[in-house]
Amino acid sequence: MLLASAVPVYVPTIEEKGFRLDIHAFRRAVTEKTKAIMFCTPSNPTGAVFEEEELRTLGGIALENDLAIIVDESYEYFTFDGVKHFSLASIPELKEKTVSCFTFTKTYAMTGWRVGYVLAKADWVTQMLKAHIPFSICTPVVSQYAALTALQGPQDCVAEFRKKYLDLRDLTCERLGNLNSVFEYQKPKGSYCMFPKILHKDGSDSLSFCKKLLLEGRVSTTPGVAFGPTGESHLRITFCDSEEAINKAFDRMEKYFGRA
Numbered sequence: 001m002l003l004a005s006a007v008p009v010y011v012p013t014i015e016e017k018g019f020r021l022d023i024h025a026f027r028r029a030v031t032e033k034t035k036a037i038m039f040c041t042p043s044n045p046t047g048a049v050f051e052e053e054e055l056r057t058l059g060g061i062a063l064e065n066d067l068a069i070i071v072d073e074s075y076e077y078f079t080f081d082g083v084k085h086f087s088l089a090s091i092p093e094l095k096e097k098t099v100s101c102f103t104f105t106k107t108y109a110m111t112g113w114r115v116g117y118v119l120a121k122a123d124w125v126t127q128m129l130k131a132h133i134p135f136s137i138c139t140p141v142v143s144q145y146a147a148l149t150a151l152q153g154p155q156d157c158v159a160e161f162r163k164k165y166l167d168l169r170d171l172t173c174e175r176l177g178n179l180n181s182v183f184e185y186q187k188p189k190g191s192y193c194m195f196p197k198i199l200h201k202d203g204s205d206s207l208s209f210c211k212k213l214l215l216e217g218r219v220s221t222t223p224g225v226a227f228g229p230t231g232e233s234h235l236r237i238t239f240c241d242s243e244e245a246i247n248k249a250f251d252r253m254e255k256y257f258g259r260a
């Protein structure tokens with residue numbers, strides 16, 4: 001966005017309702033200068049999965065104001081508790097206005113292979129290539145073959161990953177519950193990220209808080225402010241590793257905050 005000289009306007013979500021979309025705030029944020037609405041669902045960092053009805057309303061706002069919609073749908077297959085991901089590009093009137101972004105990094109755990117794709121109308125893709133080519137020319141050929149194999153092979157791994165992330169989410173929530181004087185969390189409905197609020201007295205500066213947690217507590221997290229100004233007083237944790245790694249991180253945090 002900044003590369004295209006656009007000015008991002010942040011619209012906070014409603015944390016106490018599981019970081020759901022704030023449609024009224026979206027309406028208020030749209031001006032005659034607005035060109036596009038951009039968001040991520042299932043969400044990194046919050047783990048929220050925006051509901052179909054809210055997304056349809058958002059799509060209506062885009063149509064009324066002739067806005068493009070850019071959606072990062074990388075975690076489309078990783079939703080929990082019966083919640084389903086809904087893609088705005090599946091609405092015929094919105095198909096031409098929507099850029100849907102996906103990556104093999106999530107669906108097939110192919111982090112580092114650098115394969116992703118977008119679904120958008122052809123003349124928009126022509127414009128995207130102007131930025132993409134100077135950055136990377138093309139996706140490495142070996143990665144393209146690996147991605148092809150992932151697509152053509154059995155798909156059971158995707159369901160297996162989803163089950164694994166669900167178990168790890170539950171473990172992470174259980175362990176966070178033991179730190180309830182330090183963090184307050186919303187249970188994520190998708191992705192493998194969550195965004196607890198820091199209740200600790202040093203939590204308002206999330207960067208310093210996370211640095212200290214890393215250097216003294218030996219646990220790596222991401223400061224909430226990295227996701228925009230309203231992410232302050234939060235940290236992002238991911239639960240895509242193993243049960244062992246999660247338990248180790250929480251054992252360290254319990255020890256660290258017990259002392260802090």
Ligand SMILES: Cc1ncc(COP(=O)(O)O)c(C=O)c1O
Pocket residue numbers: 040043044072074075103104105111112114115116
């Ligand atoms: C929402 C989201 N989009 C994109 C990416 C990155 O994908 P890639 O590895 O294809 O750059 C991530 C990875 O962390 C992500 O969480």
